[in-house]
Amino acid sequence: MTIFPAHYSGPTLGEVGEHRAIEAIITAAPSSRNGDDAAVLNHASPNSRAVATTDMLIEGRHFRADWSTPEEIGQKAIVQNFADIEAMGARPIAALLAIAAPPHTPVSYIRGIAAGINERVGEYSAELVGGDLTSGDHLVLSVTAIGSLGGSRPELTLDRARPGQRVVAHGSIGWSAAGLALLERFGRDAVPEQFTPLVEAHCAPRLNPGRGVIARATGATAMTDNSDGLIADLGTIARRSGVGIDLHSADVAPAPLVAEAAELLGADPWEWVMSGGEDHTLLATTAGDPPSGFRSIGRVVRGDGVTINGEDPKYTHGWVSF
Incomplete structure (x- = not known):
């Protein structure tokens, strides 16, 4: 009950x-x-x-x-x-x-x-x-x-990423998973105050309105949001588009606050980044420069699956309903 x-x-x-x-x-x-x-x-x-x-x-x-x-x-x-x-x-x-x-x-x-x-x-x-x-x-x-x-531009479907394009992101990655881990350890009232942004990222995520519209207007081709996990969601774009995606580790590295939470909990912050999900970060591919509010995190390459610096990621699981 x-x-x-x-x-x-x-x-x-x-x-x-x-x-x-x-x-x-x-x-x-x-x-x-x-x-x-x-x-x-x-x-x-x-x-x-x-x-x-x-x-x-x-x-x-x-x-x-x-x-x-x-x-x-x-x-x-x-x-x-x-x-x-x-x-x-x-x-x-x-x-x-x-x-x-x-x-x-x-x-x-x-x-x-x-x-x-x-x-x-x-x-x-x-x-x-x-x-x-x-x-x-x-x-x-x-x-x-x-x-x-x-407008007449096509919608940003999952099957339109092409080799040579950038992979770009708008929003935080791994924050919601870090917040969840803190809640599981401490409960809401006992989470150390400095980690409040991580807890809020899990309980009440935010998304700046209009970023998807801007990305489409400036030439983005494919887009999804990070709901199930970075590797899982980008893996869906890679599979549907018949391409590979190579992420740059420096561009997706855990934020300092996420790393601090991981040290407190004895966890690996990279697991939250790669598999956490529920950040609802917008993840897109584009042939041009990153749209306003987005940052570059990797490239679309020939091949299949998602790699980091050309290597298989340590964590590949994500959220599944069953």
């Missing part, structure tokens, strides 16, 4: 019922399009296409109520979905939220999730435009994200 922190008091979902709970969500994440049987979005601009994706967060598997605030859970749900929209080179414009929750869930907790969602969608000038709420044994969130792909 899901145990909620004691300070989330007040009426529960079972006490107030579905309609009042939905009103609480709409109040926390207001939109003129939310509240009817379906949301009607503005017609896309000429020469544009719609992009859609969906992802789930399950309590105990993707987040823990004793580690994350409900606001952080909502923020994480949006980032992991909007990152997939950005990875296509598109702009997120709306989100739908479906929640399954135990009847004893405090309404204030659900309101907090909606508030976190509202904060993140607001950074994109997007909106939460609808969803569903139902009873369940565990807390489960499912977000559907909708985006707009403008």
